[in-house]
Amino acid sequence: MTGLTINGIAHSADVPSATLLVEYLRDHLGLTGTHIGCETSQCGACNVLIDGVPVKACTALVATLDGAAVTTVEGLAAGETLHPMQAAFREHHALQCGFCTPGMVIAGIGIAQRHGADVTPGVIAHELEGNLCRCTGYINIVAAIAAGAKAMHDA
């Protein structure tokens, strides 16, 4: 039994030892906002925040997360009010099919936390190396993260 918090709610995960965090979120809890793009640790579609830090949920074992606080894309908004990073993605049209978007938003929050309100497009592009998007060409994603970083620090 592993005790952990997911989007502010305490859970006791009683799962086989080989269970990945992404499987627990999607298959056990129905939190399907966290996507599986590759399952080989490359694409970042599965990014979640663990204790505030972006991590690939396909490369984390639930059994090792005793006491951790996990935030998925479902846990970012406050009721009907989008998280500033989510709002920036919407504002800047930073998605087409949306498959990569939850992982991008989570990565963007990490970038904003590490680099502050004035993070440059060059730094954002370097820090997005672990996130693959097959649709957008990244231009609007980089613009959204720049705007989201500003909004997070103004908030």
Add this chain to the structure above:
Amino acid sequence: MRDFDLVRPASVAEAAAAFAASGDAAYLAGGHTLIPAMKARLRAPETLVDLSRLPGLTGVTRDGDRLWVGALTTHAAVAEDATVEAAIPGLSALALLIGDPQVRAKGTLGGVIANNDPAADYPAACLALDATIVTDRAEYGAGDFFQGMFATALSDGEIVTRVGFRVPTASAYAKFRHPASRYAVAAVYVARFTDGVRVAVTGAGPGAFRWTEAEAALTASFDAGAVAGLTLEDGDLSSDIHCSAEYRAHLCGVMLAQAVEGSING
């Protein structure tokens, strides 16, 4: 992935005892090599001994001409650490070139060197910075520790606890990254000490190695001109779907020149 027994020891001694008690155990650090290998069923240990919460194995300290980094220190922590930046900025830069931010948040120094992937970054730093690798039962010079592709001096169940890098007067790392995996296609670490220059190459061969001709030339004269035209024998280098040995030999020369320039200007 096959299920396993998870053991979460409270000390290094307990971890080693749990490993010894199991017939088929593996240590888990950041999991960013081991978990993908288990998913691909390349590894299927019966017992997983989790090192990630052991006390005393993270962090950085400077002691005279050595910079000590705990084996469980993540790549992100090394990249951000002010003591590392002040002592060996080339090492901070190297840590920042590993994988991506999510990989750096979890992957650890000890995990990289215990695994000794031929395209990993830290083995080059260990060789060029004359590192001492300390385990729960021994101490190794980097030259003895790394023994070719995925092979090290570690015996079964031995735990890397910390690594001491010798602080150079200047150093830099130049890496040609594989655009998809971010591992090194070829990379060179150049470190200048008062008693000579050390040069190590990773990504290009079956394991990281020292480039002794480059060391001799740079010890005589520390400028890019001194190594212009110097190339490695491509017979010793790797050839794979990414590029030929000949291409890698050329790339090593280019990375060497960049690393020398970086150590002069950096």
